[in-house]
Amino acid sequence: MLLEREEEQVVLNEAVAEARSGSGALVLVDGEAGTGTTALLQRLADVAGDRGALVLRSAGTATERSVPFGVVRQLILQLAAEPGVAVPPVAHPVLAAVADPRAAARGPAAFADTLHRLHILFAATAAERTVALLVDDLRWADEASLHALAHLAARLDGMPVLIAVVRKGGLGAPDPLVREIADRATHRVRARPLTRHATARLVENRFGADCPAEFARTCHEVTGGRPKDLRVLADRARLRRLGAPHWRTRDLRELGESLCRERLLLALRREPVLDAYAKAAAVLGPGADRELVARLAGLSEEECDHARASLAALWPAGAGGADGVPDIGGVVLRAMSAEESSHWYREASVLLEESGAGPEEAVAPLLHVDRIGDPWEIHQLRAAAAAARRRGAPDDAVRYLGRALADVPADGPVRAELLFELGTIELDSGAPSARRHLAQAARLMPRPGRRAEMVASVPMRTVAGDPELVGLVRETAAALGTPPEEDRQGGWLAMRLEARVRYVGLDDHATVVSAARRLRELGELHGDVSEAERELRTVLLFCAAMHGRTGHRDVVRMARQVLDHEPAHSCLHGPALELVPPVLCIAEAPQAAASWLGAARLYAAREGTPAQRARVEAQWGLVLLARGEAAAARACALRAAALTAGEPSEDRLLPTLTLGRIATDLDDEELAGQVDIDVEGPGADVRLFALDRTLRGIRAEARGDLTVALTRYLDCGRALERAGWFNPWLFRWQVRAARLQYRLGMTARAQETAEQYQERAVAWGTPSGVGRALRLRGELTEGPHGTALLREAVDALDAAGSRLDLAHALIALGQRLQGTSDAEGERLAGRGRLLLAEARSAPADAGFAARPARAVAAGLTPAETKVAQRAARGLSNRDIADELEISVRAVERHLTSSYRKFGIAGREGLARMLEPDTAADS
Numbered sequence: 001m002l003l004e005r006e007e008e009q010v011v012l013n014e015a016v017a018e019a020r021s022g023s024g025a026l027v028l029v030d031g032e033a034g035t036g037t038t039a040l041l042q043r044l045a046d047v048a049g050d051r052g053a054l055v056l057r058s059a060g061t062a063t064e065r066s067v068p069f070g071v072v073r074q075l076i077l078q079l080a081a082e083p084g085v086a087v088p089p090v091a092h093p094v095l096a097a098v099a100d101p102r103a104a105a106r107g108p109a110a111f112a113d114t115l116h117r118l119h120i121l122f123a124a125t126a127a128e129r130t131v132a133l134l135v136d137d138l139r140w141a142d143e144a145s146l147h148a149l150a151h152l153a154a155r156l157d158g159m160p161v162l163i164a165v166v167r168k169g170g171l172g173a174p175d176p177l178v179r180e181i182a183d184r185a186t187h188r189v190r191a192r193p194l195t196r197h198a199t200a201r202l203v204e205n206r207f208g209a210d211c212p213a214e215f216a217r218t219c220h221e222v223t224g225g226r227p228k229d230l231r232v233l234a235d236r237a238r239l240r241r242l243g244a245p246h247w248r249t250r251d252l253r254e255l256g257e258s259l260c261r262e263r264l265l266l267a268l269r270r271e272p273v274l275d276a277y278a279k280a281a282a283v284l285g286p287g288a289d290r291e292l293v294a295r296l297a298g299l300s301e302e303e304c305d306h307a308r309a310s311l312a313a314l315w316p317a318g319a320g321g322a323d324g325v326p327d328i329g330g331v332v333l334r335a336m337s338a339e340e341s342s343h344w345y346r347e348a349s350v351l352l353e354e355s356g357a358g359p360e361e362a363v364a365p366l367l368h369v370d371r372i373g374d375p376w377e378i379h380q381l382r383a384a385a386a387a388a389r390r391r392g393a394p395d396d397a398v399r400y401l402g403r404a405l406a407d408v409p410a411d412g413p414v415r416a417e418l419l420f421e422l423g424t425i426e427l428d429s430g431a432p433s434a435r436r437h438l439a440q441a442a443r444l445m446p447r448p449g450r451r452a453e454m455v456a457s458v459p460m461r462t463v464a465g466d467p468e469l470v471g472l473v474r475e476t477a478a479a480l481g482t483p484p485e486e487d488r489q490g491g492w493l494a495m496r497l498e499a500r501v502r503y504v505g506l507d508d509h510a511t512v513v514s515a516a517r518r519l520r521e522l523g524e525l526h527g528d529v530s531e532a533e534r535e536l537r538t539v540l541l542f543c544a545a546m547h548g549r550t551g552h553r554d555v556v557r558m559a560r561q562v563l564d565h566e567p568a569h570s571c572l573h574g575p576a577l578e579l580v581p582p583v584l585c586i587a588e589a590p591q592a593a594a595s596w597l598g599a600a601r602l603y604a605a606r607e608g609t610p611a612q613r614a615r616v617e618a619q620w621g622l623v624l625l626a627r628g629e630a631a632a633a634r635a636c637a638l639r640a641a642a643l644t645a646g647e648p649s650e651d652r653l654l655p656t657l658t659l660g661r662i663a664t665d666l667d668d669e670e671l672a673g674q675v676d677i678d679v680e681g682p683g684a685d686v687r688l689f690a691l692d693r694t695l696r697g698i699r700a701e702a703r704g705d706l707t708v709a710l711t712r713y714l715d716c717g718r719a720l721e722r723a724g725w726f727n728p729w730l731f732r733w734q735v736r737a738a739r740l741q742y743r744l745g746m747t748a749r750a751q752e753t754a755e756q757y758q759e760r761a762v763a764w765g766t767p768s769g770v771g772r773a774l775r776l777r778g779e780l781t782e783g784p785h786g787t788a789l790l791r792e793a794v795d796a797l798d799a800a801g802s803r804l805d806l807a808h809a810l811i812a813l814g815q816r817l818q819g820t821s822d823a824e825g826e827r828l829a830g831r832g833r834l835l836l837a838e839a840r841s842a843p844a845d846a847g848f849a850a851r852p853a854r855a856v857a858a859g860l861t862p863a864e865t866k867v868a869q870r871a872a873r874g875l876s877n878r879d880i881a882d883e884l885e886i887s888v889r890a891v892e893r894h895l896t897s898s899y900r901k902f903g904i905a906g907r908e909g910l911a912r913m914l915e916p917d918t919a920a921d922s
Helices: 006-020 037-050 070-081 091-099 108-128 143-153 176-183 196-207 213-223 227-239 249-270 272-284 290-297 301-314 328-335 338-354 359-368 375-390 394-405 413-429 434-444 448-457 460-464 467-480 488-504 509-513 515-522 531-547 552-565 568-572 576-586 591-607 610-626 630-643 649-666 669-674 686-702 706-722 733-743 747-764 767-780 783-800 803-817 822-841 853-858 862-872 877-884 888-902 908-917
Strands: 025-031 054-059 131-136 161-168 187-191
Touching: 006 025, 006 037, 006 161, 006 187, 025 037, 025 176, 037 054, 037 131, 037 161, 037 187, 054 070, 070 091, 070 108, 070 131, 070 143, 091 108, 108 131, 108 143, 108 161, 131 143, 143 161, 143 176, 161 176, 196 213, 196 227, 213 227, 213 249, 227 249, 249 272, 249 301, 249 328, 272 290, 272 301, 272 328, 272 338, 290 301, 290 338, 338 359, 338 375, 359 375, 359 394, 375 394, 375 413, 394 413, 413 434, 413 448, 434 448, 434 460, 434 467, 448 467, 448 488, 460 467, 460 488, 460 649, 467 488, 488 531, 509 515, 509 531, 515 531, 531 552, 531 576, 552 576, 552 591, 568 576, 568 591, 568 610, 576 591, 576 610, 576 649, 591 610, 610 630, 610 649, 630 649, 630 822, 649 669, 649 686, 669 686, 686 706, 686 733, 706 733, 733 747, 733 767, 747 767, 767 783, 767 803, 783 803, 783 888, 803 822, 803 862, 853 862, 853 888, 853 908, 862 877, 862 888, 862 908, 877 888, 888 908
Parallel strands: 025 161, 025 187, 054 131, 131 161
Antiparallel strands: none
């Protein structure tokens, strides 16, 4: 049953009539595979046979395409076998010629003679009876047969011969001989897919008149209306009982998609050009550059254009695929073996790299190969990982390196390098496996020098958090030893390793005590300073400051030198951010860290991760606290804690320490309850343990459990002293312990604790530390001597100390004097309460924002700024002292310090330095 072919049948009838009249006719049947071209050729054969014509048929096949005269030989053999037909004598030499495989290669003259004899043969046969020569699928016809058909087509005039050829859509269409034959056609018909209406009629004919419209519509969508595909689909659907009574439309669609895949794969097996194009396009992926597809497939642009059109025709628009897009590439890739697909993917990667593609684009095909082992492939994956890391995509970088690691040998330098790069990248995203991979990399590296480089580049905080890395660092440092002086690379590695050994030994008494001596050995900083030396000096300075036996001025000087050589942008990764600001804060020189931290804060806001921004914010809060700006410091610490909520303990360290420090300085029980520290006994970081015990003591003291509180403070002290940390600034456990001992009636022990605290404060030498020690001893000493100690404490703190410590000292002295001089006592206590309220209520960052920029840059304290501003307005020292309720001596000290910091000789320069803000009263 031919549906919707009425016009085509009229043309076929006319062609048969024309051939019988002796005019000769050439019919060209065009159409895509499956659209009914063979059915139209069969209808032509039926019409010609019914009208007495001798019908001879042949068809080209992919397997016989290389056989000369293969198609023509089929025609002649049928002629020779036709009963009742007198075969002209010329048929025998022609048959012998076309049967000889060497016939087409005997030279132009012999080939032309064969074509001439063919013409005589069919002309002689047609003299007795109309001859119809029907050839199906010219694209598979051999070249000699195409020459023969073109020869006959040019000589049809006056012969009762009908030649009908089928030209199906495919890559054979551009052949010049096929085009020559098609151009001589006298009649043309084109087989087109059936309409929905005709498809419904065909489906109803197979499944019955009760076939649902949706079922028929699905048949049309998955076949595109191709009659051949419709018949195959219908037959398979009936075998699987997809029709009545259930009408399983979904299963029918899946069956249709399977049919499309079969037709596609069959076409690829039959057409090498189509196969090459499809595989190249599938490997390069959707949207690939057309030139690259052509180069990978080894085809011309014209061949690629025809292949692209053929693929589109092989897969109807409704046959499935994501979002209606045919998954031709997926079908092609799944049909290839692992070895074949790996070959194509490797070739694609090489081509992309040669074409100038980026590392990640060039390496994408390598992710699909069966095995990675070639050094070039490993190099490409490493380059892609580095590119992904630069663009901030650590997950992609890990994927590239993981693919490389899957197939490299289990030992050796290549695996070591890949593991090291993997671990380094995992550190960026905080992956727990980072430490394990870094340790494995170093253990696998057979070259000692390279192993030392690997270990020396692991961040200190990462090393400290892993016992295996700690052991590895110590082993590597011991193996490296002390390199010769001329070995600069070795010296650099030795310093970095020493810095890490000392960092992981921050709680080791011997390591801490030896820091000052090691600093003296290193001498002063001169010229360019390597990163390795900065790291080592940073750790040594921290240890020396914690030990508290080196004068604070020397520590400040050396810390300034380190920061002068430490770029602010590099601090996000090195130890300077963690260790230098605390050193400067306990040395009461927070202004030395302020500008450096400010630059780091801006850089972190633009480029840093949340964890890096949190570390900078936490240290900024520490500086604010050291300046006496407790409210602003508290806000910074809370922001830092919020940024690292739920993050690993390594990222929470600095926010936790700063938040805990503020809670202890302010005796803020509520804030202390927000500090979450999971420590059971002395752990890897003595700071966290000491902070935990201090906070526990504060909470116990708040609920009235003084004995437990004292025990907690003493636990803190023992842990710090075991580590060699004697600096009085740290957690001030002795201050708290002495007061509790005094309240519990242990007067002698309290005095002993206070005296020891004062000795340490004097050794360290900071004004706030000394003032705090005097205040403690004054509080524990009755009578005039105690009052004198408190006055001495106020004077010391008023001159250059912390506002918070000054406030507490004023309140303590005021309360002591209220028993003898209510007026003076109330005045001093009131001033102390005012200072305390100001510190606790100032807006965030007010301490830096409200003061003149030059004052902040020069490092003036808030107290110095107030005095300098009033002196710039012309107030006398006495007027300033009365207005600020401080002593004249304190005013003189503040002014002297301000002159030194501004680099001016006296009051004359103050107006110039503070001119933009002379009207402001901070």
